[in-house]
Amino acid sequence: MTIERLHVGKRLSQVAIHGDTVYTAGIVAGDPSEDAAGQTRQILASIDGFLAEAGTDKAKIVSCTIWLADIADYGAMNGVWDAWVPAGNSPPRACVEAKLAAPQYKVEIRVVAARR
């Protein structure tokens, strides 16, 4: 099976593809001045883009981890998530609280997706 990497940085890559499985990094908002809902919106848009580049899409996510810097943002994050998640193809998900790499980040999301 092949291994392919997308957006390869010195420290980490945003995506790795192993055979038919696509792994993303923990994605944070490009503009962390927004609130939790806004950051979630940005992150899910980034994930849509990464999955498209990897040849797949949100209907093929098989695992998702969400970290919230403050679990009180659970409702705000879910408001955006629920509108984004494809009916009939919602993924298994875990959502827990954790301080993130920098205090301005309120949300971080990582997914594993099938390619086919």
Add this chain to the structure above:
Amino acid sequence: MTIERLHVGKRLSQVAIHGDTVYTAGIVAGDPSEDAAGQTRQILASIDGFLAEAGTDKAKIVSCTIWLADIADYGAMNGVWDAWVPAGNSPPRACVEAKLAAPQYKVEIRVVAARR
């Protein structure tokens, strides 16, 4: 490879199966009035059920994440875990502290299992 989902909800599914790999959601106790040991017992029973529906079992778990709302419950959780985990087929595991979606939840467990 096929993708199959079990217990599909609007927000998340409890299980996704991609080829020979089974991913569960982060599972919490159905009755969170119980203590950490009791919640762990409920969760592991749920996982047994989900894995059976997916055509596999606890001897085929290849990765496990455990979140404890209070790491002081490490011993109580492990007492139940150690009795449940199959001799010779214990999975790689990570266990860390994290606040969970609601304060009554003391334990959340997610597994990845092989189907064959």
Add this chain to the structure above:
Amino acid sequence: MTIERLHVGKRLSQVAIHGDTVYTAGIVAGDPSEDAAGQTRQILASIDGFLAEAGTDKAKIVSCTIWLADIADYGAMNGVWDAWVPAGNSPPRACVEAKLAAPQYKVEIRVVAARR
């Protein structure tokens, strides 16, 4: 597909191999008297060893989770990480804060790697 386990303990195994995918446990330092940089160095050496036993290496990591007991150690951990990660083959990574199983542990790292 075969399932193989390495360093099988009563509670957990350090590694599980399912087909071409290698899962490690959350690895902590053997000598937790060291600081975050020293613990990171020990952990990455352990991971190198486990991956070698599994027939792969750090250039084939496809997902990495790092938990820091204190996110203030982000820079110290990254100093060691950046020197270790193979140019052109950096993995997708998530790094968050979480209290670990015992207070002396400052860093815990888990990886998923491709075998080929």
